Amino acid sequence: MEKIAKGIPDIKDWGIDADPENDPTYPMKPNRTDEEQNGYTWERSVQQAETVEILKSTERPNLSAVFGTSVPPKGLSGAIRRYAYKNNEGQFSHWLPLLIADRVDVVEGIIDDLKKGKVPNIYAEKGFNVMWKYNRKAAIGLIAANIAAVSAIGLFLFRGRIFNEGKSVKKALESYNM
Known part of the structure; x- marks a missing residue:
């Protein structure tokens, strides 16, 4: 039995996007340039003011243009969230503490209601x-x-x-x- 080395061009559908005449975005982008490879192609909107503590991912250095400020991190759930955001988003040590912090936040909310004299x-x-x-x-x-x-x-x-x-x-x- 003869071994035949299979090269990349022999793989089915290899280089399917290499033909500029077969561009699926042709009707939408008739004047294609390489400018879109340079990063942002639009004017970034004005950054929302950071009036409360915002927890940021270690993987994205800049803030999102818009973010929620109604419930800043506080109490034990906030401490758990701060710990979670020190870790990569691809790790369990990021997501599991966030799930736990949500449950702790529910209990903290019930305790706050009881302190205010409101039975939930x-x-x-x-x-x-x-x-x-x-x-x-x-x-x-x-x-x-x-x-x-x-x-x-x-x-x-x-x-x-x-x-x-x-x-x-x-x-x-x-x-x-x-």
Whole structure:
């Protein structure tokens, strides 16, 4: 059996864009020049003022022309975000802390609401009414999972107090004013 070296031009569709007569952008760009290879081809808009702390990627040195300023990083979630932005965007050490910071921010928001004397309506904010109306099976599953989780946590917390002291459940609950 004879080995035949396969050169690059023998690969199917190799150099398909090398023919200037077969340019798919021809109708859109009839007067093609090499100016577009020089970087920005437009006047950059005026930079938005940086009035709060903006977390920047290590991979892009300049700020975006427009960015959000309504929720600057603060508290524990802000510290986690600052840590995340010290790492490359291609690493888990960038994205996982950002996911964790989002969850921590939710808890911080609930604590802030409670400090202000407002009890958050998590039931409505999570859209449970809509879930019950349009996806009742998932809503029932969510209720069952929450009941199981709360029961497991309760059993774990009270197991040592009730069963290890040799008291009956009724006496143990009476001693904890329940």
